[in-house]
Amino acid sequence: MNNENPVWKSVKGTLQAHPRTGALVAVLVVLSVTTSLLPPLVLEKAVDSLTEGRGIPWQLGALYIGLIVLSDCCETAQNGAITLFGQKVTHGLRSTLCAKLDRLPARYFTGHPSGQTASVFVNDGDTIDALYSDGIVGMLADACKLLGILGILWSRSRGLFAILCLVLPLLFMLTRHFQRGTLAAQRENRRAIGRVNSHVPETIRNIRTIHTLGKEPYMEDRYDSLITDSFRAINRANVFDGIYSPIILVTQAAVVAVIMVGASQGPAWADLFGLSVGSAVAVIAYVGKIFGPLESIGMEIQSIQSAMAGIQHIGEFLDEPEREPVSASPLPEELRQKAVAFSHVTFGYDPARPILRDFSCSLEPGEQAILMGPSGCGKSTLFKLLLGMYSPWQGNVALLGHRAGTIPEGEKRSLYGCVEQEFLAVPGTVKDQVTLGDDSVTPEQVDRALALVGLKETVDRMPQGKETPMGDGLFSQGELQLLNIARAVAREPRLLLLDEITANLDSQTEARVLEALERAARGRTVLSISHRFSRMMAGQRIVRMG
CATH class of the missing domain: 1.20.1560.10 (ABC transporter type 1, transmembrane domain)
Incomplete structure (x- = not known):
């Protein structure tokens, strides 16, 4: 202290x-x-x-x-x-x-x-x-x-x-x-x-x-x-x-x-x-x-x-305790070859109540998988471990050859993008919603991301284009979720993490978002949490939990 x-x-x-x-x-x-x-x-x-x-x-x-x-x-x-x-x-x-x-x-x-x-x-x-x-x-x-x-x-x-x-x-x-x-x-x-x-x-x-x-x-x-x-x-x-x-x-x-x-x-x-x-x-x-x-x-x-x-x-x-540095010890060779890997992971928020017990799962580069299971079984917890927000009590968590939690801040967006259930706006323009103030995201990357999700024409019709100030009512709920996807793919990451992104959408809007996701997922490893994806992405691997 x-x-x-x-x-x-x-x-x-x-x-x-x-x-x-x-x-x-x-x-x-x-x-x-x-x-x-x-x-x-x-x-x-x-x-x-x-x-x-x-x-x-x-x-x-x-x-x-x-x-x-x-x-x-x-x-x-x-x-x-x-x-x-x-x-x-x-x-x-x-x-x-x-x-x-x-x-x-x-x-x-x-x-x-x-x-x-x-x-x-x-x-x-x-x-x-x-x-x-x-x-x-x-x-x-x-x-x-x-x-x-x-x-x-x-x-x-x-x-x-x-x-x-x-x-x-x-x-x-x-x-x-x-x-x-x-x-x-x-x-x-x-x-x-x-x-x-x-x-x-x-x-x-x-x-x-x-x-x-x-x-x-x-x-x-x-x-x-x-x-x-x-x-x-x-x-x-x-x-x-x-x-x-x-x-x-x-x-x-x-x-x-x-x-x-x-x-x-x-x-x-x-x-x-x-x-x-x-x-x-x-x-x-x-x-x-x-x-x-x-x-x-x-x-x-x-x-x-x-x-x-x-x-x-x-x-x-x-005086609050700070983040403890994650061990930088080398990963086993078999984990370094995986796009996503959980190896014998045990973790929980309460020491007396572990949520994950000896959990193991891995994704090959380019593979797409869906996490399914009842609420509280640990689906979102896996994402938090992948993002380095928490460290497992036991086992290893790796993504794209890196131990989770050891990736430098400046490299994270180029390795993975995360799409959450709700779009969280930041102060600034429409462009800032995609770049998040990151100067390394070029205007061409912003245009490609907006075009990929089908928002390029919508943004171009605005009075100031990408420089239009962000405000309530500028986008519909579905368009906000598309903007969320554009934000995730702006730095052209190799891995996409999708957390129940269609949970709050009607069926018509959901179909538009799913089409954008199919385009965004091409050539990328995708790990998602969604009950609806189980029928929309036939042939993809399903990981059942709980």
């Missing part, structure tokens, strides 16, 4: 990749802190000069105004640099998450709802972005500012310094109490949001089934329950946040009142608090600057604790 905080690791990576940005943030923080401490000192001189009857020199007034403007400019530049740095950190963190996603085994996706994974990238990633954009580095600057103010007050008013030394630890303990309560509420809220993000796509994906079974009230009640859990959690966090800031303001007013009362009690108290009129004005300004950062922390507790909960979720995601 990687014990290093993923955000801190991303910060270090950003500093190494963008050292100038990190240096700029550090310089601007120093300038912002320094310039913010100077105006009260100038104000003290101006007020003392005024009370002594000497008036305020214009140079002093100009210096005071100039320092305020300079302080605001430095703070603005600091916030901009912090936001820029935070964006780079968030970009690096999300890049790390994407790289991790590519290394996860298939069992992770079967055991975790898609909405939960998306929540890590979107919601938890946004909280990290907010952590920087809303001022975590600014809070570090406030801490430096706080130390500077305490140093100045030590030299100006020992009494005030003593009072603050008593008050600040109490406020720190109060802050920690609110942080713990808010953190628990934010964690519960993040979990509830993850469940909501899983529920919504699940509902949309199964909306027809839900409507057919009349389960809309059940799904609505379930959604309301999840939203209520989130609402209650965020309400608890809001209560902590709403109480904290008024406590800071009341404490600030009480400290100023104690100072004023103490300074008015006689020479001994006045010496202790060291207050002239100008000093009193400066001290009040500095007291406001002390409690200002604490109040800001109170306002930011929610985003900080939400980010901590997000960091925990991101850390858990990054």
Whole structure:
């Protein structure tokens, strides 16, 4: 397990990749802190000069105004640099998450709802972005500012310094109490949001089934329950946040009142608090600057604790076990000669319930076979083993002379094509549906694939041809399945894997798809799962399972 905080690791990576940005943030923080401490000192001189009857020199007034403007400019530049740095950190963190996603085994996706994974990238990633954009580095600057103010007050008013030394630890303990309560509420809220993000796509994906079974009230009640859990959690966090800031303001007013009362009690108290009129004005300004950062922390507790909960979720995601490399040991000679080979394969998703037991089957190059058997006997599981999504517990799985799972990503589409039951569109044009963004697929290969399945003329009649943006209603259900076949054969593979591709089609559309499949299957090895193919492909080998 990687014990290093993923955000801190991303910060270090950003500093190494963008050292100038990190240096700029550090310089601007120093300038912002320094310039913010100077105006009260100038104000003290101006007020003392005024009370002594000497008036305020214009140079002093100009210096005071100039320092305020300079302080605001430095703070603005600091916030901009912090936001820029935070964006780079968030970009690096999300890049790390994407790289991790590519290394996860298939069992992770079967055991975790898609909405939960998306929540890590979107919601938890946004909280990290907010952590920087809303001022975590600014809070570090406030801490430096706080130390500077305490140093100045030590030299100006020992009494005030003593009072603050008593008050600040109490406020720190109060802050920690609110942080713990808010953190628990934010964690519960993040979990509830993850469940909501899983529920919504699940509902949309199964909306027809839900409507057919009349389960809309059940799904609505379930959604309301999840939203209520989130609402209650965020309400608890809001209560902590709403109480904290008024406590800071009341404490600030009480400290100023104690100072004023103490300074008015006689020479001994006045010496202790060291207050002239100008000093009193400066001290009040500095007291406001002390409690200002604490109040800001109170306002930011929610985003900080939400980010901590997000960091925990991101850390858990990054700690997920990755795909174990498949053994690259040489295949037996008899398996290397086969187009597809399962040799004494035992496998299951649950260690206590194997689906395949000592299963063996092979296809010669150019042979076409159909897997038949009852649901649950392992037909689709064989495809998952062939595609390298899982590794068998025992035995060997090979295709086209390669051990399944060891084929480089860039070579897979040139070796085999897989046609699933449903067409899954990708963002982009009609051409992108065939190429899947693979630049190695040439325009000529796209045209040949579309012509092979009988869609070339249909696509050519579209306003922009292959460059027509993909959208709902552009193709019928049958045409989408033909496009699915075109996608599989675009790189001219030697092996086709067909998974019940006519299961959801009417008889007329099915006939058109089967004609396209017959053309696509010529000269290729074909392994299919389909009950209907058993009568449509007479003379082909049938492999019975179960």
